[in-house]
Amino acid sequence: MTDSPNTVQAERARSRIAMAWDSDVAHSFRRSPVALISAAVTLLLILSAVFAPLIAPHDPFNPATLNLMNGFTPPGQANMFTGETFLLGTDDQGRDVFSTILYGLRISLFVGFAAVAFALILGVTLGLIAGYVGGWIDTVIMRIADVQLTFPAILVAMLIFGIAKGITPPEYRNEVAIWVLIIAIGLSDWVQFARVVRGATLVEKSKEYVQAARLIGRSPFAIMMRHILPNVLSPVLVIATISLALAIIAEATLSFLGVGAPPTEPSLGTLIRIGQGFLFSGEWWILFFPAGVLLALALAVNLLGDWLRDALNPRLR
Amino acid sequence: MALLEIENLTVEFPTRRQTFVAVKDAHLTVEPGQIHGLVGESGAGKSTIGAAVMGLLERPGRISGGIIRFRGEEISGLDAEAMQALRGKKISMIFQDPLTSLNPLFTVKQQLVETIQAHLGLSDADAEKRAVDLIDRVGIPNPAQRANQYPHQFSGGMRQRVVIALALCSEPDVIIADEPTTALDVSIQAQILDLIKELARERQVGVILITHDMGVIADTTDVVTVMYQGEVVESGPTAQVLGRPQHPYTKSLIAAVPRPTVKLHRFPLIAYGGRITGFAIEDLARSWPTDTSERGRALIEADGITKRFVSKAAILPSRREYFTAVDQAKFEIRQGEVFGLVGESGSGKSTIARMIAGLYPVDGGTVRYRGQDVTAGPMGVPDWYRREIQMIFQDPYSSLNPRMRVDAIVAEPAKHHGILAGDALKARVGELLDRVGLGAEAGLKYPHEFSGGQRQRISIARALATQPKFLICDEPTSALDVSIQAQILNILKDLQEHLNLTMLFISHDLPVVRQMCDRVGVMKDGVLVEVAETEALFADPQHAYTQHLLSLMPRLDGLSDEGLAVA
Numbered sequence: 001m002t003d004s005p006n007t008v009q010a011e012r013a014r015s016r017i018a019m020a021w022d023s024d025v026a027h028s029f030r031r032s033p034v035a036l037i038s039a040a041v042t043l044l045l046i047l048s049a050v051f052a053p054l055i056a057p058h059d060p061f062n063p064a065t066l067n068l069m070n071g072f073t074p075p076g077q078a079n080m081f082t083g084e085t086f087l088l089g090t091d092d093q094g095r096d097v098f099s100t101i102l103y104g105l106r107i108s109l110f111v112g113f114a115a116v117a118f119a120l121i122l123g124v125t126l127g128l129i130a131g132y133v134g135g136w137i138d139t140v141i142m143r144i145a146d147v148q149l150t151f152p153a154i155l156v157a158m159l160i161f162g163i164a165k166g167i168t169p170p171e172y173r174n175e176v177a178i179w180v181l182i183i184a185i186g187l188s189d190w191v192q193f194a195r196v197v198r199g200a201t202l203v204e205k206s207k208e209y210v211q212a213a214r215l216i217g218r219s220p221f222a223i224m225m226r227h228i229l230p231n232v233l234s235p236v237l238v239i240a241t242i243s244l245a246l247a248i249i250a251e252a253t254l255s256f257l258g259v260g261a262p263p264t265e266p267s268l269g270t271l272i273r274i275g276q277g278f279l280f281s282g283e284w285w286i287l288f289f290p291a292g293v294l295l296a297l298a299l300a301v302n303l304l305g306d307w308l309r310d311a312l313n314p315r316l317r
Numbered sequence: 318m319a320l321l322e323i324e325n326l327t328v329e330f331p332t333r334r335q336t337f338v339a340v341k342d343a344h345l346t347v348e349p350g351q352i353h354g355l356v357g358e359s360g361a362g363k364s365t366i367g368a369a370v371m372g373l374l375e376r377p378g379r380i381s382g383g384i385i386r387f388r389g390e391e392i393s394g395l396d397a398e399a400m401q402a403l404r405g406k407k408i409s410m411i412f413q414d415p416l417t418s419l420n421p422l423f424t425v426k427q428q429l430v431e432t433i434q435a436h437l438g439l440s441d442a443d444a445e446k447r448a449v450d451l452i453d454r455v456g457i458p459n460p461a462q463r464a465n466q467y468p469h470q471f472s473g474g475m476r477q478r479v480v481i482a483l484a485l486c487s488e489p490d491v492i493i494a495d496e497p498t499t500a501l502d503v504s505i506q507a508q509i510l511d512l513i514k515e516l517a518r519e520r521q522v523g524v525i526l527i528t529h530d531m532g533v534i535a536d537t538t539d540v541v542t543v544m545y546q547g548e549v550v551e552s553g554p555t556a557q558v559l560g561r562p563q564h565p566y567t568k569s570l571i572a573a574v575p576r577p578t579v580k581l582h583r584f585p586l587i588a589y590g591g592r593i594t595g596f597a598i599e600d601l602a603r604s605w606p607t608d609t610s611e612r613g614r615a616l617i618e619a620d621g622i623t624k625r626f627v628s629k630a631a632i633l634p635s636r637r638e639y640f641t642a643v644d645q646a647k648f649e650i651r652q653g654e655v656f657g658l659v660g661e662s663g664s665g666k667s668t669i670a671r672m673i674a675g676l677y678p679v680d681g682g683t684v685r686y687r688g689q690d691v692t693a694g695p696m697g698v699p700d701w702y703r704r705e706i707q708m709i710f711q712d713p714y715s716s717l718n719p720r721m722r723v724d725a726i727v728a729e730p731a732k733h734h735g736i737l738a739g740d741a742l743k744a745r746v747g748e749l750l751d752r753v754g755l756g757a758e759a760g761l762k763y764p765h766e767f768s769g770g771q772r773q774r775i776s777i778a779r780a781l782a783t784q785p786k787f788l789i790c791d792e793p794t795s796a797l798d799v800s801i802q803a804q805i806l807n808i809l810k811d812l813q814e815h816l817n818l819t820m821l822f823i824s825h826d827l828p829v830v831r832q833m834c835d836r837v838g839v840m841k842d843g844v845l846v847e848v849a850e851t852e853a854l855f856a857d858p859q860h861a862y863t864q865h866l867l868s869l870m871p872r873l874d875g876l877s878d879e880g881l882a883v884a
Contacts, residue, residue, distance in 0.1 A: 027333065208716035212779070215674055216730040217703045230720035 028311045035307040041300035045293070049105040056099035057087075061264075070094030072278075075285045089285040091274065100271055101290050107267035108294070111181055112248040118186030119247075120240055123193025128224050128232075130194065131201025142198065145191040153246075154253055156188040161259050174262040181260050185250050192239055200232035234312050241305035245298045252294055268294045320523040321347040321370070321408075321491050325383035326393075328365050328374065339365040339378065341547045347491060347523035352514065354538030354555065355527045358570075358798035362547040363527045367493045369393075370525070371410055372400035387491070406436045409484040413496040415476035419468040425452065425479050426464035429486060436487035451482040456512060474505030481512060492516075495527045502661040503825070503869045510537045529798065531574045532871030535559055543567050560875045571877050573803035575828035577870045580852070583810060584803035584832070601752050602815040605784060616787060616819050617650040617673060621682035622692075624668050642668045645682060646845045648838055650787075655813055655820040657834030657851065659827060659866070664840040666823045670791050673821065674698075674708050686787075704734050707780035711792040713772035717764040723750070723775055724760030731782040749778040753808070770801035777808060788812070789821045794829065806833060827870045831855055839863045 029035050048055055058065055073079040075089035075097070088097040130141040148156060164180040165173060204210060205228065213223050248268075254260035255269025263270060268290050275287030328340040340362040347353045355363045368374050370385055372395070385393035392403060412418045420428060429448035433439055439447065453460040455478040468476055477497060484492055494513060498506035514537060517524050526538055534541055534555060541559070542552040543566065551564040562568045572585045623645050629638035643665040650656040658666040671677040673684055675691070675698030684692045691702045707730070710716035717726055727746045731737045737745055747757035753774040755767075764772060773793065780788060790809065794802040806829065812818050822833050830837055831851060838848045839860065847860040858864045 208710035208712055209718040211671075211676055212708065212710065212716060213718075213729070214676055215703070215706075215708050216733050216783075217697075217700055218729075218733055227718050227721075231718070 025311045029307075032307055034303055035311075038300040038303040038307070041296055042304060045105060045297050045300070046109060048102055049109050052099075052102035052106050056096075056102045058096040058099045060095045060100045060103055067094050072283050074283075075289075088289045089283075091286045092278065092283075097285060097289055100266060101268070101293055104266050104268045104271045104290060105293060105297070107178070107261055107265055108248055108251055108269070108297070111178060111185070111251045111261070111267065112244050114182040115185035115189065115247040115251070116240055116243045118182060119189035119243065120193055120236065122186065123190035124197050124229070124232075124236060126190065127194035127197025128201055128228060131198040132205055132220060132224050132228065138198075141194065145194055148188075148191055153188040154250060157184040157250060157254060158257075158259060160184040160187055161254065165259075174264055177260070177262045178265065181251060181254060184254070185247050188250070189243055189247060192243070193236060196235050196239055197232050200235060201228055204228045204231050238305060238309040238312060241308055242302060245301040245305065248294070248301070249298050268297075319346040319386075320349050320388065321345075321525075322386040322389075323366065323370070323383070324386070326366065326369060326380065326385065327382035328362070328369050328378055329381045330378045332377070339547055340369070342383070343544070343547075343549050344552070345525075345542055345549070347525060349490070349521040349523055350517055351540060352517050352524045352526055352538045354534040354541040355525055355544065356529065356531065356534050356541060356570075357544035358529060358800065360546065361544040363529075363544055364495055365547075367410070367495050367525060367527055370491075370493060371404055371408060372397070373404075373410075405432070405489075406487045407489055408491045408493065409487065409489040411477075411480055411484050411492060411494040411497045414500050415473060415480045416468070416500075418480050419476060419483075421468055424465050424467055425471070428479075429464075429483060432483055432486040447486075448482075451485055452479070454485070455479070455482045456508070457482075472505075473501055474508060477501060477505075477509050478512065481509075481516075485516070488520075489522065491523045491525070493525045493527070496529070497526070498533065499528070499530070503866070504661070506533075507869050513537065531559070531571065531799065531876070532873060535873050535875060536871055543570065556875050560877055562877055568877070569800060573800045574873065574876060575802075575806075575826070575832050576876075576878075577828040577831060577855075577873060580831055583807050601749075601781070604748075605816050612651075612653040612817075614652045615649040616652045616687060617821070618685040618688075619646055619648050619650075619669070619673065619682070620685065621645040621647050622669070622672055622679050622684060623681035624665070624672055624677055625680045642843050643672070644843045646838075646840075647682075648845060648848050650819060650821060651836075653813075653817050653819055654835040655822050655833055657830045657837040658821065658823045658840060659825065659830050659837060660840030661825060663842075665843040666825075666840050667791055668843075669840075670708070670789050670821060670823055674706060674789055675703065700734070704736070704783055705785055706787045706789065707783060707785040708789040708791065709773070709776050709780050709793045712796050713769045713776060714796070716776055717772055719764055721763075722760065723762055723764065723767075726764070726775065727760065727779045727782055730779060734783055736783055745782060746778075749781055750775075753778045768801075769797050770804060773797065773801075773805050774808070777805075777812075781812075785818070787819045787821075789823075791823045792825070793822075795824065795826065802829075809833065827866065828873075839866065 029039075053059075067082060069081045070079050070084060070086070070090050071092050071094045073084070073086050073090040073094075075087065076085065078085045086096050086098065088101070090096055091100070126141050130138040161180055161184040164176075164184070168176055168180075210223060210227055213227050251260055251267060252269030252272065255267045256273045258273060261267040261270050266274070271290035272287060272294070275290060278286050323343060323345040326340055326343045327338065330337040330339055343362070343366060345353065345355070345366070355366065357363050365374070365378070368378075369380055374380070380393055383393070384391055387403070387407065392400070395403070419425075426445065426448050429451060430441070430444045433444040433447055437444075449460050449464050452464050457463055457475060457478055463471075468479070471479060497513070498509050501509065510533065513524060513526070516522055526533070528534060538555045540553065541555045543550050543558065543564070545566045551558055551562065551567045558567065559571060562571055575584075622643060623641065624643040625639040625641050627637055628640040631637045646669055648656075658669060660666050668677065672679050672692075678697065679692050683690050686702055686705070691698045717723075724743075724746050727749060728742055731742055731745065746760055750759050751757050755771060755774055755778075759767075759775075764775070767775065793809070794805050797805060809820070810833070813820055822830070824830050824833075834851045836848065837851050837854050838845050839854075839862065840846070841862045847854070847858070847863050849859070854863065855867065858867055
């Protein structure tokens with residue numbers, strides 16, 4: 001071997017992309033139509049949410065652009081008063097449904113991702129500590145988790161939301177509503193992360209590389225962060241994906257029940273709540289399109305999570 | 318006519334990237350009453366042959382060439398249904414792990430009766446009578462009573478007897494035993510092998526005995542076939558193959574087997590397949606700090622160390638129940654020597670190592686290092702002591718963090734202790750990886766890119782990075798193939814000689830201990846029963862348990878001693 005370490009390093013960095021492309025997970029991804037379609041749908045929805053201001057024909061939050069005369073325009077048809085046409089129709093206040101869906105998707109996805117991130121950080125931290133330290137700390141953390149699991153997650157989220165609403169002054173309520181929503185959903189969802197990470201930590205803890213680190217006197221914090229954490233992350237990735245779908249649905253449920261996103265920042269759930277009032281009076285599109293997008297998003301993310309779980313578990317292959 | 322004939326057998330496992338040929342053109346015949354040994358290192362294709370005969374190849378494996386004949390009739394082309402009828406009835410199998418091959422929810426008798434009725438169609442009463450007979454025949458005392466017990470009520474050796482009884486249910490003509498004693502302790506191994514020998518003689522059953530252990534081959538088999546990377550390299554009567562091996566691979570394999578009878582200076586390494594990489598320990602000695610302390614003085618003194626584990630937890634300390642893993646062990650390890658600890662699994666050897674390493678706090682007694690008590694502090698062993706000691710672990714697959722790069726793994730101890738940093742640390746890591754025969758560029762890879770033996774070299778490099786005075790080796794080679802074991806043991810001998818390291822060497826393998834250690838302690842059920850100079854212990858064991866252990870050691874008398882240099 002005459003290669004200097006630098007050229008070897010560069011070569012390895014280049015081949016890492018090739019290796020990732022050639023890896024078994026990537027291969028199973030390319031071979032699975034379900035995974036490909038779900039990934040495409042998810043990506044499309046995320047991109048349209050991110051670029052909503054560029055894509056949306058109207059700004060639904062700017063009252064100056066609204067015309068009440070445009071109210072209840074059916075999709076694809078010209079309004080009988082103004083002659084304007086809207087791709088997916090308009091709601092009672094004349095807002096373009098397509099634009100409100102794009103902006104609603106932004107809120108839904110943001111709350112979903114943030115809530116999962118919060119649940120993940122909390123759950124992984126508590127799971128690592130419970131698994132590694134053990135003893136009464138483990139008992140306390142896992143009993144709290146057990147108690148929380150006896151309530152439906154949505155109930156826990158509503159409870160937290162209610163308490164938070166009670167203690168914030170009324171003038172700030174709308175501003176903090178989104179953040180309260182994130183914390184409420186995140187707190188109702190940390191348990192499964194903690195359980196899985198605790199189990200994986202118990203397995204890793206007994207392995208000899210952890211003994212080797214303890215032998216030289218590394219602190220428990222360093223062992224947890226540097227040695228155990230990277231080795232328990234792959235099941236966390238799977239749970240996070242499936243949790244994302246659940247968090248988006250939880251947000252929609254809360255907003256539908258009127259305790260979630262405020263009407264000033266409508267999420268998909270808020271749009272569905274608004275739309276269901278018109279379902280039986282013939283304006284079906286106000287409910288139908290937001291609900292369809294929510295369904296597509298939740299289903300795509302869920303299927304992606306299912307595929308990831310199978311791909312990362314070699315025993316199922 | 319031969320009972321079982323395998324001709325030109327080729328087994329392939331087609332995968333996405335390439336087709337892996339697990340067995341290539343293998344020939345093998347088994348006569349009635351004969352025990353045919355199939356020996357080779359991991360990945361040699363021995364178990365694949367067994368699975369192919371049974372029609373139990375795991376997907377995507379397939380027989381792509383050759384013929385398997387049973388009593389002259391071809392069975393390799395049979396469909397699943399016809400094979401099902403043959404399997405278990407005419408040909409049966411004994412697996413490695415007796416715990417997983419029995420159903421824990423049924424009594425031993427129920428499992429036997431079910432199998433007997435499936436094959437022989439006897440009435441309930443006849444089948445039960447036969448089941449009890451079989452249990453008696455495999456040497457389980459009180460057969461009528463024990464038949465009604467569940468698998469968990471049997472010990473490991475007794476369970477393997479039950480598995481053998483199951484294999485005998487249908488009066489098979491051929492038994493394939495795949496590593497039947499690997500999961501068992503030596504004392505039980507000897508009994509199971511005797512039972513297999515007896516069955517072959519009495520009932521004229523042909524046995525294929527698959528193993529990696531030359532001792533088992535030498536003691537048990539009539540004919541042996543040696544495999545290397547899917548190919549048969551040598552075959553013949555056992556005494557002839559082991560005594561006068563012809564093929565260079567067989568020679569290298571036999572030379573690497575640790576001898577129970579003589580102590581060698583180094584294991585002879587006969588290169589085969591380009592697998593031996595140099596280890597330049599002399600160069601390492603130049604930069605090693607010279608140790609001026611006197612040889613033979615006590616370095617470690619363990620004074621009555623005791624470890625208890627909670628076997629029944631309770632909130633009130635008085636209600637807890639304990640299991641004593643190590644009971645008041647007292648010994649010393651002298652400067653510059655290799656001190657061995659032997660014993661069967663569960664005897665407490667590893668627990669002692671972990672107490673000395675500070676991984677387990679002691680529950681009684683003290684450990685002194687150069688006269689200073691290192692176990693008294695409330696925060697575990699002191700840092701200066703951690704800097705002086707290092708440990709090499711048993712399982713090379715779990716002792717390296719799979720998500721860390723090799724250079725970070727090797728650097729971690731020295732970095733943590735603040736001994737080296739920056740470029741100096743980088744240079745030390747590169748040098749160490751080079752000296753253990755991997756080359757400095759190995760540092761850029763991850764552990765999964767290395768084989769078991771290479772990983773153990775990485776472990777050694779990590780242990781040497783802090784330039785320790787005292788090295789604990791906990792079964793450092795028990796997970797390795799015999800030729801790799803010989804290389805690693807040679808490295809450890811070099812280290813000890815050139816760097817004046819003191820070692821605690823733990824093993825269950827008596828021949829290995831004889832090769833490695835200056836003095837040996839024998840453990841039984843947590844008690845240190847005897848400590849003696851190695852040669853004295855092997856020549857004249859004092860304690861009854863030591864005598865018992867030594868009597869179970871495979872003799873390996875017929876093995877060729879080509880290339881051996883006695884110390």
